[in-house]
Amino acid sequence: MVLAGMVGVHAAFAAPSADALISEVYGGGGNSGATYTNDFVELANAGAAPVDLGAYSVQYLPGAPTASSKWQATPLTGSLAGGARYLVQEAAGTGGSTPLPAPDATGAINMSGTSGTVALVTGADPLTCLTAADCAADPRVKDLVGFGTALVHEGGGAAAGASNSASVARASSLADTDDNAADFTAGDPTPQNSGGSGPTQPPTTPPTTPPTTPPVSGVSARIHDIQGDTRNSPLAGKAVKDVTGVVTGVRDYGSSRGFWMQDPTPDANPRTSEGIFVYTSSSPTVAVGDGVSVAGTVSQYYPGGADTGVQAVTEITKPVVTKLSAGNALPAPVVLDDKDVPGAFAPSAGGGSIEDLPLRPTEYALDLYASLEGMNVQVKDTRVVGATDTYGELWVTVKPKQNPTKSGGTLYTGYDQPNSGRLMVQSLIPTATSPFPVANVGDTLRGTTTGPLDYNQFAGTYAVQARQIGTVKSGGLKPEVTAKAAGDQVTVATYNVENLAPGNPQSKFDALAQGLVHNLRAPDIVALEEIQDNNGATDDGTVAADQTLTKLTDAIVAAGGPRYQWREIDPVNDKDGGEPGGNIRQVFLFNAQRVGFTDIAGGDSTTAVGIKGTGDATSLTASPGRIAPNDQAWNTSRKPLVGQFTFRGKKLFVIANHFDSKGGDQGIDSRFQPPVRSSEVQRVRQAILEHDFVQQLETADKKADVVVLGDLNDYQFSPAVQSLTGNGSALTDLVNTLPVKERYSYVYEGNSQVLDHILVSPNLDNRVAYDVVHINAEFSAQTSDHDPQVVRLRP
Known part of the structure; x- marks a missing residue:
């Protein structure tokens, strides 16, 4: 069995906590751009009676756990008074300028600034669950918060917006609906201990990276200026403004809510994409066809974490979005087909990174897809090479003659033949409106499938986020029955x-x-x-x-x-x-x-x-x-x-x-x-x-x-x-x-x-x-x- 994105979403955990719960999580302590020197977890008591924390621990799991991942635990001591806070200090980094208020408990867990799972657990024994469903079934879990792209979280999505300079925190009401995406919002870290010490407003020491609300004095840029001609944006980490385009797709589900926009007036450089994803963290307020102007911070986002080796997606984060018009025609989609997608998959860097190599879209499929990142694309009458799965996704090939199997799949024949025509298809259409098509290998996705081209950490390459999706024509695949054995066999x-x-x-x-x-x-x-x-x-x-x-x-x-x-x-x-x-x-x-x-x-x-x-x-x-x-x-x-x-x-x-x-x-x-x-x-x-x-x-x-x-x-x-x-x-x-x-x-x-x-x-x-x-x-x-x-x- 291969573990790759096979973690389901659990609708809810046990009954929401009526007393002790997690109120704030910050994993960016001591990182570049951080003010505070340490990571921390803040607890709060939503009830009136004190809670003995000596029976609990705070535990941490990486955002994309593998079969060998282990929870790390910090035992707690003391009591948490009704309505009070409790500060757990974790590992320090080499950056930051401000120490935390005096912690109530101290551990050495080095949390990610962008993605992970924190749990309040009965006892100090490390949890063993690695999926949302298994953690929901563990009675030791009193409260749990997944943030960023964490696979283990409560409800329909993880808490969004965590970074080196932003924590995720509950509202002051301490509402607990067992949906991390709804209960937590991103903002400046505000750690408080049981004595009430800690800022009620963000620290006055200015951060070394752009603040949460991007300044309007950023660099005026077009989308192709941001994307550049390599996989890395030349404006990464910088504030930008006056970035205009037409909205081509809206994603209002999961932990990566936002929208794609595309400049309808492209430059003449085939290496520079004209499309980009704008990460809003909450439900976008725009619609397909809107003309918008965006200010924000350019980010190189590694889905699943940079240490996994994945490519980065260039995004605009912390956006201020201004709607300029509505009902605009969308830029014509780039058609991906056998003729235009190269047979060679990726350039070689001798095992090194290809991020800073100039893209060669006519030579390598992976470079072509990178040059179209975020842009409106289209495939037509494509053969299904990976059946519909439980997550609402399937695989097609735009190169039907590339190593076909007897059933119409695509055969993997060697490390040098990863098959460049493969693309994932996902849908932006609500399932209540149009259920995702159910297809087997060898079926055909007839008609046109159109939408922005995205990079997906579970995909193995790029994914068409379909606004419009084809219909399935069966290839007639049937389960096989083996031949009968002779009596002497x-x-x-x-x-x-x-x-x-x-x-x-x-x-x-x-x-x-x-x-x-x-x-x-x-x-x-x-x-x-x-x-x-x-x-x-x-x-x-x-x-x-x-x-x-x-x-x-x-x-x-x-x-x-x-x-x-x-x-x-x-x-x-x-x-x-x-x-x-x-x-x-x-x-x-x-x-x-x-x-x-x-x-x-x-x-x-x-x-x-x-x-x-x-x-x-x-x-x-x-x-x-x-x-x-x-x-x-x-x-x-x-x-x-x-x-x-x-x-x-x-x-x-x-x-x-x-x-x-x-x-x-x-x-x-x-x-x-x-x-x-x-x-x-x-x-x-x-x-x-x-x-x-x-x-x-x-x-x-x-x-x-x-x-x-x-x-x-x-x-x-x-x-x-x-x-x-x-x-x-x-x-x-x-x-x-x-x-x-x-x-x-x-x-x-x-x-x-x-x-x-x-x-x-x-x-x-x-x-x-x-x-x-x-x-x-x-x-x-x-x-x-x-x-x-x-x-x-x-x-």
């Missing part, structure tokens, strides 16, 4: 079931069962990935998964399948990565009427499996067992599960895998080109360990039948997979035996790609039939984000 499958836990809806178990029984024809052996423990993501030390597996195997029987038995090894609590508390692991299901499992005692979560004997006597030292579970290669990652099976009296060794995820890698659209794949280092080490184990097995018995399968979280051409196969000498990666257009099991950012694999020992090469069974990845209705695979073989 054993069938082995792999299926990533995406964080399966007993608390999931019964419909998910039923759908998985239908896929296993009907689409995969009830394989004899199934390697499952992402089986969670008996209480899912609740992190209370539970590691057993028998309830999860019972619920799944019961559903398989109900769907007409066999009564599968299972073998697995419970992991050490919280040591195998994945969703915190979920304790995901690989599991073998097997049909005991068709295959036997050789149980060999000694396998547990920390004991390494070995090989004993030679020739026909070759055997595992434990079955099931784990490969080198104590090696650092498997830190916070799943350990391979090995099992010894028999089919018609012949041994079959099966290794189920779920390699380390790609979390932390720079995206293919990164400002660093080529992007760094930092997670690859761990997967290569994992692959080498497993390769050596397979090689020992094949050395002990040259006729050993070995199947290695699972979610390797990497491509068939990657260093990790090449290391695992020994470049084909130790294992054959069966995906390479398929026709090129069928080599995919997963669709991400509009690219059809391979993450799941079945590999076999070379002696099986001529005795196998292999199939990726496409039932999930290309469909808007998915049971998992992975397609299962199955191999039919004769041992």
